[in-house]
Amino acid sequence: MNFSNLIKIAYTALLRNTTRALLTMLGIIIGIASVIAMVNMGQSSQAQIEENISSMGTNLIMVMRAHQRGGGVNLGNANSQSLKLADVEAIKAQAKYVDAVSPSVNASGQLVNGSKNWPGSMQGGSVEYLAIKKYEIAYGTNFTEQDIASYAKVCLIGKTIVDNLFEEGENPIGKEIRFGKIPMKVIGVLEEKGQNSMGQDQDDILIAPYSTVQKRILAQNHLNMIYASAKNEDVCQLATEEIEKILRTSHNLSPDATNDFEVRTQAEMLEMMSSVVGTITSLLTATAIISLIVGGIGIMNIMYVTVTERTKEIGLRMAIGAKAKDVLWQFLIESGMLSVVGGIIGIIVGIIASYVIAQVMMSPFVVSVGAVFMAFFVSAFIGIFFGWLPAKKAAKLDPITALRYE
Amino acid sequence: MANSIIRINDLKRNFIVGSETVRALRGVSFEIQAGEFVAIMGTSGSGKSTMLNILGCLDKPTSGEYYIDEIEVSKFSNDKLSEIRNKKIGFVFQSYNLLPRTAAIEQVELPLLYNPSVGAKERRERAEEALRLVGLEERMYHLPSQMSGGQQQRVAIARAIVNDPVIILADEATGNLDTRTSYEIMSLFQRLNESGKTIAFVTHEPDIAAFTSRVVMLRDGRVTKDEPVKTASAQAALDALPASDDY
Numbered sequence: 001m002n003f004s005n006l007i008k009i010a011y012t013a014l015l016r017n018t019t020r021a022l023l024t025m026l027g028i029i030i031g032i033a034s035v036i037a038m039v040n041m042g043q044s045s046q047a048q049i050e051e052n053i054s055s056m057g058t059n060l061i062m063v064m065r066a067h068q069r070g071g072g073v074n075l076g077n078a079n080s081q082s083l084k085l086a087d088v089e090a091i092k093a094q095a096k097y098v099d100a101v102s103p104s105v106n107a108s109g110q111l112v113n114g115s116k117n118w119p120g121s122m123q124g125g126s127v128e129y130l131a132i133k134k135y136e137i138a139y140g141t142n143f144t145e146q147d148i149a150s151y152a153k154v155c156l157i158g159k160t161i162v163d164n165l166f167e168e169g170e171n172p173i174g175k176e177i178r179f180g181k182i183p184m185k186v187i188g189v190l191e192e193k194g195q196n197s198m199g200q201d202q203d204d205i206l207i208a209p210y211s212t213v214q215k216r217i218l219a220q221n222h223l224n225m226i227y228a229s230a231k232n233e234d235v236c237q238l239a240t241e242e243i244e245k246i247l248r249t250s251h252n253l254s255p256d257a258t259n260d261f262e263v264r265t266q267a268e269m270l271e272m273m274s275s276v277v278g279t280i281t282s283l284l285t286a287t288a289i290i291s292l293i294v295g296g297i298g299i300m301n302i303m304y305v306t307v308t309e310r311t312k313e314i315g316l317r318m319a320i321g322a323k324a325k326d327v328l329w330q331f332l333i334e335s336g337m338l339s340v341v342g343g344i345i346g347i348i349v350g351i352i353a354s355y356v357i358a359q360v361m362m363s364p365f366v367v368s369v370g371a372v373f374m375a376f377f378v379s380a381f382i383g384i385f386f387g388w389l390p391a392k393k394a395a396k397l398d399p400i401t402a403l404r405y406e
Numbered sequence: 407m408a409n410s411i412i413r414i415n416d417l418k419r420n421f422i423v424g425s426e427t428v429r430a431l432r433g434v435s436f437e438i439q440a441g442e443f444v445a446i447m448g449t450s451g452s453g454k455s456t457m458l459n460i461l462g463c464l465d466k467p468t469s470g471e472y473y474i475d476e477i478e479v480s481k482f483s484n485d486k487l488s489e490i491r492n493k494k495i496g497f498v499f500q501s502y503n504l505l506p507r508t509a510a511i512e513q514v515e516l517p518l519l520y521n522p523s524v525g526a527k528e529r530r531e532r533a534e535e536a537l538r539l540v541g542l543e544e545r546m547y548h549l550p551s552q553m554s555g556g557q558q559q560r561v562a563i564a565r566a567i568v569n570d571p572v573i574i575l576a577d578e579a580t581g582n583l584d585t586r587t588s589y590e591i592m593s594l595f596q597r598l599n600e601s602g603k604t605i606a607f608v609t610h611e612p613d614i615a616a617f618t619s620r621v622v623m624l625r626d627g628r629v630t631k632d633e634p635v636k637t638a639s640a641q642a643a644l645d646a647l648p649a650s651d652d653y
Binding site for chain 2 (some may be wrong): 002008009012114313314315317318319322325326399400
């Protein structure tokens with residue numbers, strides 16, 4: 001038997017009942033479309049996380065105070081005073097792979113401007129803080145070393161604070177706002193950055209010289225954190241190790257003592273977030289695969305109906321020379337075609353759906369080529385797998401009884 | 407060319423129904439020569455359907471020999487029998503057995519689709535030729551639902567001759583048709599026979615059998631009568647029908 005003839009036989013048979021063919025395909029279309037949409041959505045949020053994290057700086061290194069233990073109880077790091085300005089100086093002086101370093105102290109309090117107020121936190125950093133955290137100044141100026149030395153009451157504010165403390169169209173530069181009881185002069189407004197991957201508003205920020213925050217607000221000598229940026233992404237790991245070594249020396253830790261600080265990079269954050277998204281994506285994909293199986297069962301059901309309905313036709317085909325395997329192939333090709341054509345339509349619908357979702361969620365539009373290929377082969381497999389039993393039933397028919405079937 | 411197209415020798419066919427054995431054919435022997443037009447007659451239960459199924463290679467005898475075109479097929483596998491049916495036999499059924507929603511030309515092409523040695527162009531040409539032979543050249547692209555019973559049966563006949571079989575097996579081919587149309591179909595069979603086709607025609611109607619050249623009578627699984635008959639002309643019978651019949 002000639003294969004192209006079989007394909008012709010199968011599709012003319014399908015064309016005799018277009019509505020039914022389309023309805024049967026619907027299950028596969030929905031299944032494949034949702035698999036494609038889910039996988040694309042997963043990859044899209046993955047890409048979004050990467051984009052966000054790199055907007056925070058992929059070469060960002062964070063030094064945190066280590067958690068303290070008291071009598072076996074983990075007390076957290078709130079009372080640790082292990083990070084000092086001297087550590088920042090040491091890193092600045094010794095580290096080869098580090099580009100910039102900034103102390104970080106923060107205090108929270110109410111921001112007030114006239115009748116308006118806003119709960120905010122004040123972030124203290126060095127002149128290099130903006131560069132390390134990838135903030136840009138929209139207008140105004142950064143504070144200077146001079147401001148740090150004099151504990152100047154100056155600050156830079158983000159868009160969210162501008163929106164909430166100032167009238168629309170009002171220029172905040174040069175205005176004085178209060179942080180608690182301390183008046184702070186606004187010298188710059190930051191470029192808008194949007195949310196980070198954790199959903200935090202990166203524009204709800206007030207940045208002041210670290211010395212000002214330390215001395216005028218917190219009255220403390222230690223630092224909350226140290227931010228540093230590696231020279232580039234590739235030396236991030238080296239820079240991390242280097243910082244660890246410098247800090248151990250500067251903290252006079254004996255070789256067997258554990259670190260009283262913790263060094264983290266953005267790469268680790270990225271990994272953690274990705275694994276969360278990965279889990280969600282696989283769960284959603286599993287759900288979509290279930291709908292695909294339901295679609296396959298739909299095909300099997302219809303193929304059984306078709307075989308019964310066309311018993312007489314099968315008898316005739318056998319009488320005029322179709323072999324059992326020709327009949328088997330005819331019905332396998334029919335179910336395969338239903339499912340592959342359904343799969344192709346599903347792929348198109350899925351891509352359109354993920355495009356729409358990407359537009360609505362304002363996330364990047366990603367098409368996973370792997371998923372498209374997988375979907376195609378899975379649909380072909382489903383057609384043949386679920387078409388097998390009905391086709392087998394057709395091929396096993398006895399031509400004499402099939403011809404007499406009414 | 408008086409070579410034998412069909413030769414059966416002591417053909418037996420038993421069916422096992424529950425614990426009983428039903429002997430449908432109890433040793434049938436006859437020969438059909440090329441160019442013959444044979445009627446196989448018998449009442450229901452005479453074994454004529456079983457006979458036809460075996461002649462048509464749809465069923466295998468329990469014992470005995472069956473030569474079609476000098477090939478012994480009684481022990482063939484199902485696949486081999488399919489090939490024999492495809493190349494050597496043309497079937498015409500009582501209920502036409504056309505595919506629904508399929509144009510006449512495609513119905514006729516069907517047997518050639520299962521013959522890998524025939525290409526698409528030759529297939530179309532042969533189907534057109536067969537339809538011309540049965541007088542349906544004007545209705546090649548009509549669907550069964552757009553044709554009368556007689557026309558549908560002509561399509562079925564075209565389908566039976568398109569593969570150029572050694573024998574056409576017709577099973578009560580006029581059973582669903584009125585007298586006039588039956589005569590028209592018989593006239594067509596006679597013309598095909600005159601052009602050299604060998605035809606075996608199963609019927610229980612004596613007036614239809616009268617248009618053949620030989621009657622094989624079956625009764626209780628045995629041949630009770632096998633003799634040539636004087637062939638009546640179907641065209642003459644058609645002309646003799648009162649004109650008022652033609653509403």
